[in-house]
Amino acid sequence: MKTEQAPRAQSGANSFADLNNRLGRTVADAVGRTLRDRGVSRMLIALVVAFAFFAVMRPRIFLGPINMQNIMVAAPEVGVIAIAMMLAMLTGGIDLSLVSIANLSAVTMSTLFTMMAASNPAFGESMTVPIILMGLLVGTACGLLNGLLISIVGITPILATLATMQILNGIAIVWTGGKTLYGAPAALTVFGKTALGPVPMLFIVFLLVAIVIATVVRSTALGRKLELQGANPVAARFSGIPSRSVLIASYTLGGLLAGLAGVLFLCRNPTASADYGASYVLLVIVIAVLGGTNPNGGFATVAGVVLATLTLQVVSSGFTALRLSPYQYSIAQGVILVVVMILDTIDWSRFKRKRGPATESASLQTTQVGSIKKEKEQE
């Protein structure tokens, strides 16, 4: 984008041609780079194929505006959590507590609103922004707790977040008494229903989050540090990367995103409960991995995760359009995951034969070994 401004100083038709060339090259570069990422090109193909398949099978239902709206309204909450999961995986960890954090944040906001609105409904409505901030704060605090447990205490990410998942979920269950809470600021519900043209506001929020996180990962120092930490924690330490603060930043950011997902829950439905979206825990791992995130760390693309979210949502609503059961969707989800993973390994082995026994291919061959060893070193 910088290239657009540079030639403005020059004059004449020459500068226009120059600008045109540079712009063309930048776009081609960006598209080429994005497509070269495994996750992105793969998921783009999957999305197009899935979309085309259902559009041909049931054009009237599937291509209808209501279905399109539904896909775009349902995708954001899962997508935002999946992006948070991607951040944790980027550093070689995993975050099982994200859905619990999102629910806790939704429960907090709902309780706060009900409390404030009980005495004076108008007051409750006027406090919408502080309530949202409170929800985000709860998410951030929970994420920080994860980060501290993982980096300072030194508990493995999967165990630390398994434990916080249980604790936060337990707190939410005790808090709500296992019941569903009703009540959320009307502004949120209205926001959840508004749309900018054909695109719901929720989806725009999702895209904004994706763009922000993509920028953080791709072009900030923090993003580079996250990638290095995930790719090789020992090397990262010796190159002077402060592992602890990087890990804390990663999980805190994840917590913030989970808090935001809690806000999105309330936008879609003015209800909050401790066990909403229990199936999301594993679903977001599926999405992150499908989106090309390396579960061993070091590689991830936000674009891939966004496309994977949309693909699964398209398949889900396509199955509904075909009148198939959610259980059949569960099969499809599992098959997609396993097949994509297997196809990946086949591509890798071809790559290996062409390039000879490079160190990279050797490390890919023993991904499992590498990950185990690496995590041991972290321990």
Add this chain to the structure above:
Amino acid sequence: MQLLRKLRGANNEGSLVLVLLAVVIGMSLLNPVFFTVNTAFSILRAATVPMILALAVLLVIISGGIDVSFPVVAIGSAYTAVTICLKTGFDPGLPAIFLMAMVIGGLLGLVNGFVIARFRLPTLIVTLGTQGIFFGAMLVYGCTRYYPSLPDSMAALSAVNVIDIPTDTGRAYLHVLVLLSIAIAVIIWAVLKFTMFGRSLYAIGGDVEGARRAGIRVVRTQLLIYVLVGMVAAIGGVAYVVMSRSANPQDLVGGELDIIAAVVLGGASIFGGRGSVGGTVIGVLLIQVINNSLLLVGVPSAWLRAAVGLLLILGVGIQAITARRSAQRIHSVDDAVVATGPELEKVS
């Protein structure tokens, strides 16, 4: 000192026993009702199914993997076996039903093992996928009905008690399936301790490449692990169906992380290579005892999840900190560098 170390056990089992004893003694002082045969038997009964499932997971965790598909395998194979019996109206007897469920469980495990061992994929991701496939397949191609009654032989088993003694607060029953879980624990302990297969599990969990170079057939062993896990999980599933006296295909599913938490609490390392049957048994018992105690003290059972989480953080956190301390004491340069990384960084 030597004795103390031996008592503590390789995976901190000793400390866990102390915690368990402390909880039991504390509870008995707080509420005398707790220290009765009835409570002990009901805890054992409640621990039976989690115990069998936890022992199945232990095998995977020792070998360095994580399996999240086992609850689906467990309930899926038990439910399918019950469905076959009820649909055909033929009751082949208990051993045959157990065998049928184990064959189904073993086949499902074979799918897991094949994908994991053949394509060398991360175990968590693969079992996540197969979990969805198995669950969906069971409900789509099997049947979604809830069976309130079981085949006669199973229904008969659900009322059998080994010990049936009168106490002042009523009769205390010890369910016969508790013996099954003990038997499985003993068998798995023996397999891990005395067989080539058991030792190679630890070797693979410790270092896959090392195990391969030591001549262990990693692919074949991994296949066998997942088949075995499927079979043990199937036994757990049948036990669950018998004890709940009904077959519901949606049961057990979703509890995988709770069971894994119990195994990890029992001292097994999530990276493999470490773990013991004793620790797992104590871990499962501890969770059940705490569950029971919370109810007796009058704390809502909703707190159980939070309590287990807290216990997990304490257990694993203390392990992590002591591991770091003891690693710092090692004088070998390489290890010291790895262990004292953050400190080293400040110096440089």
